[in-house]
Amino acid sequence: MKAVLLIAWFVVPIERSGAIEPAQDEVEAGYNYYHGGGVTVQGPAVIVRKDILNGGSLKAGYNVDIVSSASIDVVTQASPYKETRKEYSLGTDILRGDTLVGVDYINSRESDYLSDTLSVALAHDLFDKNTTFSLKVARSWDQVGKNNDPAFGWNKFNRTVYSTGITQSLTPLWLIQFNYELTADEGLINNPYRSAITLDGALVPENYPDARTGQAWALRTSYGIASAGSDGGYGGIRGSVQLDYRYYQDTFDVHSQTAKITLQRYFFSDWLGGVFYQYYWQDAASFYGDRLPPGQLYKARDKELSQYHDQWVGLTLKYKLKQAQWGIIRNPYVQVSNSWMVFNYDNFTDPRTGALYSQRVYVVHTDLGFNY
Amino acid sequence: MNKAMNKTKTIPLFLAVLMFFGPGPAHGAGQGEKAPDFTGKTLVGKNVKLSELRGHIVLLNFWGTWCAPCKEELPYFNRIYGKYKGVGLEILAVNVDKVAAQAAGMSGALGLTFPVVLDPSGDLFNLYRIRNMPTTFVVGKDGLIHYVHWGFGPNDPPRYESEIKGLLKD
Amino acid sequence: MKSLFWLLMGLMIALTGVSGCASVKPWEREYLADETMQFDPDPLMAQWYQHVREIREGGRGGFNGTGGGCGCR
Numbered sequence: 001m002k003a004v005l006l007i008a009w010f011v012v013p014i015e016r017s018g019a020i021e022p023a024q025d026e027v028e029a030g031y032n033y034y035h036g037g038g039v040t041v042q043g044p045a046v047i048v049r050k051d052i053l054n055g056g057s058l059k060a061g062y063n064v065d066i067v068s069s070a071s072i073d074v075v076t077q078a079s080p081y082k083e084t085r086k087e088y089s090l091g092t093d094i095l096r097g098d099t100l101v102g103v104d105y106i107n108s109r110e111s112d113y114l115s116d117t118l119s120v121a122l123a124h125d126l127f128d129k130n131t132t133f134s135l136k137v138a139r140s141w142d143q144v145g146k147n148n149d150p151a152f153g154w155n156k157f158n159r160t161v162y163s164t165g166i167t168q169s170l171t172p173l174w175l176i177q178f179n180y181e182l183t184a185d186e187g188l189i190n191n192p193y194r195s196a197i198t199l200d201g202a203l204v205p206e207n208y209p210d211a212r213t214g215q216a217w218a219l220r221t222s223y224g225i226a227s228a229g230s231d232g233g234y235g236g237i238r239g240s241v242q243l244d245y246r247y248y249q250d251t252f253d254v255h256s257q258t259a260k261i262t263l264q265r266y267f268f269s270d271w272l273g274g275v276f277y278q279y280y281w282q283d284a285a286s287f288y289g290d291r292l293p294p295g296q297l298y299k300a301r302d303k304e305l306s307q308y309h310d311q312w313v314g315l316t317l318k319y320k321l322k323q324a325q326w327g328i329i330r331n332p333y334v335q336v337s338n339s340w341m342v343f344n345y346d347n348f349t350d351p352r353t354g355a356l357y358s359q360r361v362y363v364v365h366t367d368l369g370f371n372y
Numbered sequence: 373m374n375k376a377m378n379k380t381k382t383i384p385l386f387l388a389v390l391m392f393f394g395p396g397p398a399h400g401a402g403q404g405e406k407a408p409d410f411t412g413k414t415l416v417g418k419n420v421k422l423s424e425l426r427g428h429i430v431l432l433n434f435w436g437t438w439c440a441p442c443k444e445e446l447p448y449f450n451r452i453y454g455k456y457k458g459v460g461l462e463i464l465a466v467n468v469d470k471v472a473a474q475a476a477g478m479s480g481a482l483g484l485t486f487p488v489v490l491d492p493s494g495d496l497f498n499l500y501r502i503r504n505m506p507t508t509f510v511v512g513k514d515g516l517i518h519y520v521h522w523g524f525g526p527n528d529p530p531r532y533e534s535e536i537k538g539l540l541k542d
Numbered sequence: 543m544k545s546l547f548w549l550l551m552g553l554m555i556a557l558t559g560v561s562g563c564a565s566v567k568p569w570e571r572e573y574l575a576d577e578t579m580q581f582d583p584d585p586l587m588a589q590w591y592q593h594v595r596e597i598r599e600g601g602r603g604g605f606n607g608t609g610g611g612c613g614c615r
Contacts, residue, residue, distance in 0.1 A: 019574070021614050022525075024440050030586040034594060045586050054526050063589075128503060130565045161603065172570040175579060181603030216604030220581055224573045229470055233493065236471040240578040248601035256601040264578040272578070282600050304600050316587075323437075323481050337587060343598070361598075365590045438575040439614040468569045497569040505568055505614040523614070 019129040019167070020100045023057045023093065025050050030367025032063075036341070037359035038070040038080075045367075055096060059104075061089040072303070072359075076351045077195050077203065081147075085110040098125040112145040114154075119161075129169075136163040146192045157187035173224040173234075178217075183250075185212040196301040197351065199291045207299045208287075214250030218258075225265075239265035248282075254305060256282030274316040276339075281309035290347050303357065306348040314339030314363075332370040339363045401500045403520055407432065407511045408499050412466065412489035415476050420464065420487055423515070428462045429539045430511040431532075434502050436468045437478045442506040445524035446482050448532075453486050456536055460513070464489055466496050512539050575612030581605075 026049050034041040045063035052058050064087070070080035091104035100123045108115040119138035126133065140159040146152035165179035189212055195203040222242045229235035242262040249255045260278035267273055285305040287298035318335035326332070341361040350357045401408065407430075409423045422430070433449065435442035446465065453463050463486035467475040470492050479488050491497060500509070503522070510519040510532070519535050521528055566574070573579055582588035582605070596602065 019571070019612070021440065021612055028584075028586050030590075032590045032593075045589065047585055065593075128565060128568055129571075163603065169566045169571070169574055172566050173573050173579075175574060175581075177581060179604050183602045214602050216601060218604035220605070222579050222581060224576070224579045226470070226573060229492070231492065234470055234573075236474070237573045237576045237578065240576075242581070244605065246601070246604040248604065250602075252600075254600045256599065258599075258601065258604075266578075280599060280601075285600070304598065310598070323477055325481065335584070335587075341594075341598070363591075363594055365587050367584070367586045369586075434569070436569065436572055436575075438572045439612055441614050468572070470572060494567065494569050497567070502567075502569055505571070505612065 019132050019169070020095065020098065020123055020125050022051065022055055022095050023049055023059075024371050025057075026369060026371045028367055028369035030365060032065075033364040034361065035363075036361025037343075038072060038075060040068045041065050056092065056094045059089075059091040059093075061087075061091075063087050072350060072357060073194050078193060083110055083112075085113075098129075099123070112147045114143040114145075116141045131169075132167040134163070134165045134167075137161070138163075142187075144188045144192060152192065155188040155192075157185070157189065159186075160184045173226060175222040177220040177222075179220070181216045181218075183212075183214045183216075186210060190300065191302065194302060196289070196292050196299040199293055201291075204292070204299060206301060207297065209252075209298060212250060212252055214248060214252075214254070216246055216248045218244065218246035220244045237266070239263070244278075252305065253286035254282055254284070256280065270319055270321060272316075272318040272320065272335075274314075274318075274337075276312075276314045276316075278312040279309070280312070283307045284347060288347075290349050301348075303345055303348040306345050308343060308345040308348065310341055310343040312339060312341045328372045330371040332368070334366075334368040336366045337364065401509065401517060401520075403517055405517050407509060407515055407517050410496055410499060412464075412491060412496060414487040414489055415472070415479060416487075418487070420489060422464070422511075425462050425464075426515050427513050428460050429456075429513060429536060430509075431461070431463045431536075432500075432509040432511055433463065433465045433506060434468070434497055434500065434508070435465055435506045437474045438469070439505045441524040443478070443482075445506055445508070445528075446478075446484060448524075448529055449486065450482065450484055452532060452536070456540070459540060461536060461540075462486070466491050468492065468494055468497055510535050510539070513542055571612050571614075575614075 029044070029046040031044050032042060043064035043066045047059065047061040049057055049059040065085040067083040067085065074080055085108060087106060087108040089104060089106040091102060093100055093102035102121040104119045106117040117138060117140040119136060121134065121136035123132055123134040125131070138161040142157040143154040144157050145154050161181060161183050163179065163181040165177060167175065167177040169175050187210060189210065190206045190208040194206055196206050198204055220242065222240055224240045225238045226234040227236055227238050244258070244260040246258040258278065258280045260276060262274060262276040264272060264274040284307040285300055287296065288300045288305045290301065292299050314337055316335060316337040318333055320331065320333035322331055324330065324332060341363060343359045345357045348357050349355060407422060409421070411419060411421045414420055431449065435446065449463055453461065465484070465486060466489045468491055469475045472490055472492070475488055475490065506524055508521040509517045512518045518539060521531070577583040
């Protein structure tokens with residue numbers, strides 16, 4: 001199952017924090033959980049980062065997705081299955097003056113999907129580090145197979161992602177970021193297990209164009225809230241408000257918008273609470289149909305290409321000891337994030353009932369980490 | 373648009389523009405300049421005036437608790453302060469945190485033995501035209517800035533050692 | 543991509559102007575260094591949420607950039 005898409009670009013070190021600064025040595029280990037719509041995905045994840053040489057660092061990561069799927073497509077067209085996906089990543093970044101260069105490699109494997117991704121990223125600070133430019137290119141070479149079908153063989157799927165962005169600090173409490181990302185896919189794009197349904201109810205294989213190019217434009221802003229200082233100025237930071245907006249469109253004729261707000265606040269000096277709300281809506285790919293008329297060349301019945309909207313609400317709690325030192329361990333923290341998603345599909349139905357489909361999903365992430 | 377971005381045009385142009393805009397060298401108050409005089413208040417409430425330290429070698433450090441390399445640098449300064457204090461080294465660590473308690477907390481946690489000067493409004497940072505966090509000026513017995521360190525990395529400790537030893541001979 | 547090129551040029555020119563009058567001094571970055579002011583400061587959490595987004599949404603990309611923060615070297 002093509003469960004993994006490119007997660008290369010946010011594993012690249014430079015984008016994590018900082019108007020470019022050398023990354024600190026750290027370890028983070030966590031557990032992920034997703035449950036809803038008949039699908040459960042869970043598994044551990046770990047990242048270790050170490051400073052090596054002057055201004056360079058090495059990063060290694062490992063995560064596992066244990067998938068148990070009885071999704072709407074699976075139960076109506078196949079039978080429930082279990083699958084395990086393992087992913088290893090290795091990266092390095094080098095800081096020279098105001099420029100950071102990062103190279104990352106990710107390898108992901110499951111029984112019917114193999115993926116290798118290489119990415120190179122560049123970031124540069126300007127104007128006293130008020131402005132940061134970033135540029136990244138990532139390339140994936142994937143092999144798509146099909147369980148229990150040796151005749152299917154391994155089919156190529158390649159993805160290239162170009163990202164560029166500018167981050168600007170406007171005031172000591174206000175940051176904005178503009179990102180543009182182009183994703184170009186070629187090869188076998190559709191899920192080999194899914195079928196489309198004709199008007200008279202017959203199952204037919206999906207057929208997608210062998211290329212897909214999408215563009216995303218995103219604007220993000222972060223506004224800090226500081227307490228009043230004793231001298232009339234500002235005191236310590238209390239929290240922040242973050243707003244994100246993204247517009248996406250591609251050659252499948254999918255258009256979508258994402259709007260998200262995140263509020264964070266410190267409590268009792270060592271606790272950080274956060275809440276977010278995201279609204280996402282998209283319209284369907286041009287060749288998508290819940291029931292397809294005869295004679296249509298391209299056919300899709302993937303609900304992720306249908307017209308739908310979803311809402312996502314989350315609560316996060318983090319406990320962090322900022323100035324603690326326990327032997328080699330510094331700044332330890334632990335956090336839990338619970339969130340809920342509700343999807344409502346406008347033109348995707350449950351074939352068993354004929355009613356429009358909807359699903360609720362529960363997503364959890366928990367992790368702990370420290371510097372050393 | 374099925375073709376990928378035209379790499380041959382965009383990337384060289386991007387890099388050319390980067391080179392046009394920078395990177396310039398980080399610069400603040402410069403080598404060879406007279407270290408601007410100031411009076412500051414320390415964590416323990418004492419007043420300290422830079423010119424009263426004439427005749428000593430002064431490491432004038434600018435830091436904040438939110439700056440990771442600063443936290444690496446301060447324990448190192450503690451060690452060399454212990455080593456060279458008796459022969460004329462002074463260290464002043466100017467802190468820019470908005471909340472003095474944060475500076476006090478870190479100073480206590482690291483066991484700093486040299487004075488921490490509080491500058492929440494950043495006036496001293498402005499005076500010394502600080503461009504990087506942290507920045508340390510090595511001021512000689514003559515009150516002139518002899519060396520400037522931008523940031524703190526593995527190359528800095530041996531540099532500090534040779535600079536201090538060299539200035540002690542004057 | 544021609545439009546991307548001109549977009550970047552336009553933004554850079556605009557930012558040159560903006561940076562002149564709205565600039566944060568290196569020692570004023572205390573708040574920007576705080577994790578609440580950064581975009582996706584936790585890589586594991588960001589990775590998982592991005593993964594969920596990608597398997598459930600038709601849209602791809604856009605939320606990855608660099609900048610803000612302490613700027614300490």
